[in-house]
Amino acid sequence: MTHRIHDGRADxxxxxxxxxxxxxxxxxxxxxxxxxxxxxxxxxRKWKIIRRCAYAFVGLFIVLPAIAFVITYFLVDxxxxxxxxxxxxxxxxxxxxxxxxMGKDVPPGGNxxxxxxxxxxxxxxxxxxxxxxATFETNSGFDITGLVRAAFSQLTGGSGGGSxxxxxxxxKATDNDAPTLTRKWTELAKSFKMNQTYSKAQIITAxxxxxxxGRGAYGIGAASQAFFHKDVGQLNYSEAALLAGxxxxxxxxxxxxxxxxxxxxxxxxxxxxHFITPEQRHSAQFPTPIPLSESKDDSTEPYRFIxxxxxxxxxQHGLGEDKYYSSGLTIQTTIDKKAQEVATQAATDALKGxxxxxLLDALVAVDPKTGGVLAYYGGQAILDVNGQKQAGRDWANxxxxxxxxxxxxxxxxxxxxxxxxxxxFDGSNNRTFxxxxxxxxxxxSSCTGPCTVAHAMQISANTVFYDMVLNVTKQxxxxxxxxxxxxxxxxxxxxxxxSTKDNNISLGGGDTRITPADMAAAYATFAGDGVQRDRHFVxxxxxxxxxxxxxxxxxxxxxxxxxxxxxxxxxxxxxxxAALKPVISFSKxxxxxxxxxxxxxxxxxxxxxxxxxxxxxxxxxQTWMVGYTPSVSxxxxxxxxxxxxxxxKGNSPIFGSTIAGPLWEKFMKQYLxxxxxxxxxxxxxxxxxxxxxxxxxxxxxxxxxxxxxNTPGTDQTxxxxxxxxxxxxxxxxxxxxxPGGGHQQDPGRPVDGQPEPTQPSHxxxxxxxxxxxDPAPPEQPNTP
Numbered sequence: 043m044t045h046r047i048h049d050g051r052a053d054x055x056x057x058x059x060x061x062x063x064x065x066x067x068x069x070x071x072x073x074x075x076x077x078x079x080x081x082x083x084x085x086x087r088k089w090k091i092i093r094r095c096a097y098a099f100v101g102l103f104i105v106l107p108a109i110a111f112v113i114t115y116f117l118v119d120x121x122x123x124x125x126x127x128x129x130x131x132x133x134x135x136x137x138x139x140x141x142x143x144m145g146k147d148v149p150p151g152g153n154x155x156x157x158x159x160x161x162x163x164x165x166x167x168x169x170x171x172x173x174x175x176a177t178f179e180t181n182s183g184f185d186i187t188g189l190v191r192a193a194f195s196q197l198t199g200g201s202g203g204g205s206x207x208x209x210x211x212x213x214k215a216t217d218n219d220a221p222t223l224t225r226k227w228t229e230l231a232k233s234f235k236m237n238q239t240y241s242k243a244q245i246i247t248a249x250x251x252x253x254x255x256g257r258g259a260y261g262i263g264a265a266s267q268a269f270f271h272k273d274v275g276q277l278n279y280s281e282a283a284l285l286a287g288x289x290x291x292x293x294x295x296x297x298x299x300x301x302x303x304x305x306x307x308x309x310x311x312x313x314x315x316h317f318i319t320p321e322q323r324h325s326a327q328f329p330t331p332i333p334l335s336e337s338k339d340d341s342t343e344p345y346r347f348i349x350x351x352x353x354x355x356x357x358q359h360g361l362g363e364d365k366y367y368s369s370g371l372t373i374q375t376t377i378d379k380k381a382q383e384v385a386t387q388a389a390t391d392a393l394k395g396x397x398x399x400x401l402l403d404a405l406v407a408v409d410p411k412t413g414g415v416l417a418y419y420g421g422q423a424i425l426d427v428n429g430q431k432q433a434g435r436d437w438a439n440x441x442x443x444x445x446x447x448x449x450x451x452x453x454x455x456x457x458x459x460x461x462x463x464x465x466x467f468d469g470s471n472n473r474t475f476x477x478x479x480x481x482x483x484x485x486x487s488s489c490t491g492p493c494t495v496a497h498a499m500q501i502s503a504n505t506v507f508y509d510m511v512l513n514v515t516k517q518x519x520x521x522x523x524x525x526x527x528x529x530x531x532x533x534x535x536x537x538x539x540x541s542t543k544d545n546n547i548s549l550g551g552g553d554t555r556i557t558p559a560d561m562a563a564a565y566a567t568f569a570g571d572g573v574q575r576d577r578h579f580v581x582x583x584x585x586x587x588x589x590x591x592x593x594x595x596x597x598x599x600x601x602x603x604x605x606x607x608x609x610x611x612x613x614x615x616x617x618x619x620a621a622l623k624p625v626i627s628f629s630k631x632x633x634x635x636x637x638x639x640x641x642x643x644x645x646x647x648x649x650x651x652x653x654x655x656x657x658x659x660x661x662x663x664q665t666w667m668v669g670y671t672p673s674v675s676x677x678x679x680x681x682x683x684x685x686x687x688x689x690x691k692g693n694s695p696i697f698g699s700t701i702a703g704p705l706w707e708k709f710m711k712q713y714l715x716x717x718x719x720x721x722x723x724x725x726x727x728x729x730x731x732x733x734x735x736x737x738x739x740x741x742x743x744x745x746x747x748x749x750x751x752n753t754p755g756t757d758q759t760x761x762x763x764x765x766x767x768x769x770x771x772x773x774x775x776x777x778x779x780x781p782g783g784g785h786q787q788d789p790g791r792p793v794d795g796q797p798e799p800t801q802p803s804h805x806x807x808x809x810x811x812x813x814x815x816d817p818a819p820p821e822q823p824n825t826p
Contacts, residue, residue: 120236121215123156123251132370132586136344136352138379139414139581145344149258149367157263157274159247165279166262167246168317169286173308175207176315178246182237208233211249254364255288256295257337269295269331279318281329283308293363295331302328335424335433345386346423347436348377351415351579359592361583370586375579376414376594381407381674384712385417392680392705398689400682403701404437404558405709407676410566412597413575416674417709418559435683441538441555442681445698447644447666448550449499450568450618452507454523455515456495457614458603462729463621467510469493469503475545480508499621500628502643504549511548518542526602527564528574529556536560550644558677561668565641566675567602568618571723572611574602616725623722626669629699634671634711636719641669641706643698648687661687665698667706672720674713678706 073081136144171178205213212232236245255265265285266274277285287304294300305328313323331337343349352373353366361371385405393401407417420438453463469489471482482488487501498506511520521531521540530536538556546552556564563577575597583592601611622640626633633639644666650658664681680702682688690696 120212120232120239123248126215126252132367134366135372136349137372137374138382139374139376139416140379141374142379144348144375144377144379147343147349147367149260149264156251157247157261159243161275162247162250162262163275163277163282165317166250166274166277166282166285168315169279169282169308169312170250170289171207171246172311172315172317173283173286174210174289175205176311178207179242181206181208182234206233207249208236208245211236211245211252214252214254253289254292255285256292256363257334258363258367259337260367268337270329271332271336278329279312279322280305280309280326283312283326284329284331296334301331305329333432345382345418346433347420347438348375348418348579350436351418351439355578355580356583356592359580361592369591371591372584373580374582376409376412376416376581377418377579378407378416378713381417381709381713382419384709385419388705388708388712389419389421389678391708392701396690396701397693400686401680401688401696401701402437402682403678403680403705404440405676405678405705406438406559406562407674407709407713408562408566408577410570410575410670410673410675413563413566413577413599414581414594414597415559415577415579417713418579420558437679437681438558439537441557441560442664442679443552443554443646444550444556444561444666445644445646445664446502446504446550447561447642447668447698448520448524448547448554448556449502449507450565450622450642451520451524451527452511452515452548453495453499453618453621454527454603454614455519456510457617457728458519458523459515460728461514462727462731463496463499463617464494464727464731465729466492466494467498467506469498469501469506471505473505473509475508475512480505496621496624499642500624502625508545508548512545517545517547520547523603524556524564526574527567528577528602529560529564530577551646558679561666561679562675562677565668565670565677568615568622568640569670569672569675570599570615572602572604572613572615573599573608575599612723613725613728616723617728619722620725620727622669629667629703631667631669631699631703631707632711634714637671637710637714637717638721639669639671639710640722641667643667643703645698646681648685650687654687657689657693658687661689661695662697663688665696665700665702667698667702669706669710671710671714672722673717674710676706676709678702678709680705 079087133149134147136147138144175181209229212229240248250262252261254260255262255269257265257268259265259268262285263274265288266272266277266281269285270277270281272281284301284305287306287308288295288301291300291304309318309323309326312318313320352375353363356366356373357363361369385407389403389405392403402421403419404421405417405419406415408414409416418438420434420436420440422434423436425432425434456465457463469482469492471484471488473480482504483502487503488505489497489501489503493503493506495506495510497503511517521542524540525531525534529538529540531538531540536557538560539553540556541547541553544552547554550556559577566577567574576599578594580592581594582590585591601608603614604610619640622642623638625642626639629643631641644664645662646664648658648661648663650661663685664679666677666679668675668677670676680696688696690700694700
């Protein structure tokens with residue numbers, strides 16, 4: 043019998059011959075598909091495809107990764123706590139600019155021993171397990187649910203690592219936190235291998251021996267000493283909770299709010315995991331750590347305030363606190379050994395013999411050619427208070443009212459407008475501006491007629507600069523000039539504040555406060571021919587392998603006062619220098635022998651409070667001397683912690699030239715002794731005219747006489763303030779007869795640091811003989 047196989051064409055022929063319709067299957071074969079396959083055949087084919095896909099999936103996503111994981115497992119090693127601790131325990135070596143040793147910063151746990159599992163109490167282990175990895179006892183080195191949770195969090199825009207204690211150990215041991223699949227894959231393999239090689243007790247011990255807790259403390263033993271001065275075996279559950287909580291945010295261990303929040307989190311998780319009772323959670327008291335200053339031995343470290351500035355600078359360049367002690371760093375600073383020694387001795391000597399024990403001082407020196415800090419003294423780094431060590435405050439980095447040392451920035455803004463130092467203002471005393479009476483320091487700081495800006499700078503005529511800012515430059519450009527010169531304000535990551543809400547900025551009062559470090563850096567821009575170079579402490583950093591980890595960029599700098607014209611910026615800076623040179627002799631100070639110098643004193647008056655003696659009305663709270671040669675810019679500050687009525691020897695008021703001035707002068711003379719003489723480059727005057735010569739050069743025995751300063755618009759005798767040719771407004775900011783800058787209080791008259799009067803029409807006129815502004819020295823009250 044012959045069988046006929048029907049394909050589509052045969053079926054058509056069959057139908058035409060009177061057979062079935064083309065869509066009909068042959069009798070008994072109605073369930074065949076178009077390819078002639080039965081349901082059973084179709085079912086088998088479907089499962090065949092599913093099986094092949096499953097095989098491919100298993101091979102691609104399970105077998106191959108498993109093989110790769112096994113290979114990785116046998117290739118990787120788990121670093122021991124001993125090897126990790128060895129790298130973490132390296133001290134940081136500090137060098138002076140010339141490469142000579144400055145000191146070593148040894149971490150608190152620098153000499154620690156690796157603890158055994160029996161030396162670490164269970165309460166500490168449980169606190170860390172509850173806080174960091176609740177599944178630690180049961181996971182195999184990684185937590186699948188944690189990984190899924192972390193992945194979901196990241197996909198939805200959140201954050202979260204999902205890392206187990208084993209993974210954190212590997213991450214810290216290898217010092218690798220790169221967000222790559224390769225790193226994560228290797229980390230998982232090492233974590234798994236660690237759990238196959240060591241017991242859970244060994245793993246948690248290893249972890250606690252290397253993890254970072256803050257305060258430079260790596261390992262629980264070092265952390266226990268750094269935070270509580272206790273052996274780890276003496277820690278209670280509350281102290282253990284604080285240390286466990288800080289593992290997530292060690293860099294913020296000194297932030298009380300953060301530390302307390304992390305402590306609460308740790309206790310809550312300990313309660314959830316039944317490691318403490320509800321009664322213990324309820325009765326827990328926050329364990330206050332010992333003061334930071336007592337947490338380590340500082341006998342071999344460099345000057346602490348320099349180290350703090352270096353650390354902050356390195357943080358900005360990717361060498362944070364967690365890498366600081368772990369890389370075997372050698373830090374070559376910009377600090378000049380001679381300059382630092384001279385600064386420390388001069389600042390210490392400046393306060394010897396003073397009867398007012400509230401007096402504080404600071405001195406910062408900056409190289410105008412590089413921006414490098416040559417010397418940095420912010421006071422005593424460690425204080426002994428009733429037998430207890432306390433960290434001192436860095437006064438070199440604390441903003442204070444600059445008083446009249448702010449006036450060069452007024453002048454800079456004025457010069458940028460194309461106006462010159464031979465321009466004239468009314469420099470007479472007791473001028474009224476919008477109902478506010480502004481005073482000078484008396485006849486010696488006033489011009490009875492037109493007064494040039496140059497002469498007004500020399501005698502520190504407040505009325506000129508108040509007028510200049512109020513009616514010509516306005517406040518914003520003065521702030522911009524200071525920032526362009528190098529003042530780092532809070533909005534730009536610094537500490538200084540410059541307020542433009544009123545005209546107190548013109549005389550450095552009110553809410554305008556600048557750090558000594560910023561003043562030295564800003565005046566360095568005048569000394570550097572108008573080129574601003576960023577202030578910095580670090581020249582170069584190398585690691586334990588002698589590789590360069592960071593190097594300061596070149597010192598090319600940028601024109602400070604003109605975006606596109608270096609010559610114009612130099613001309614502006616040169617004009618400021620021309621106006622500041624005669625100030626030195628007028629302030630009874632001397633330049634170093636053979637060196638030309640320029641600068642400005644400043645004084646901020648104390649605001650008398652109820653209950654204080656009448657003499658407090660004439661007292662000052664902040665005094666300054668900021669000045670420079672072509673090779674060094676120095677800011678010297680003498681004041682107190684807050685607005686205090688300070689006095690010098692004999693209970694006399696202090697001024698910019700009584701303590702701060704001699705401190706500045708002593709540093710300059712000793713530091714520049716033996717160095718080649720210097721003179722400033724000459725520039726043409728903006729606005730026309732010429733720069734008159736002066737005798738402000740070296741140790742001129744006649745330099746104490748203002749007549750030696752041949753300032754434009756001033757007669758040769760220096761006794762006729764009316765010969766000045768320019769005048770402008772100013773606010774009283776210095777009592778007594780001393781060129782310093784400060785202010786003297788008077789009813790109805792605004793005071794630097796105080797708001798302008800709201801009812802100017804009722805402002806009474808100050809007494810005629812009351813001095814204010816930047817007065818002449820008290821011992822020679824008639825000297826202009």
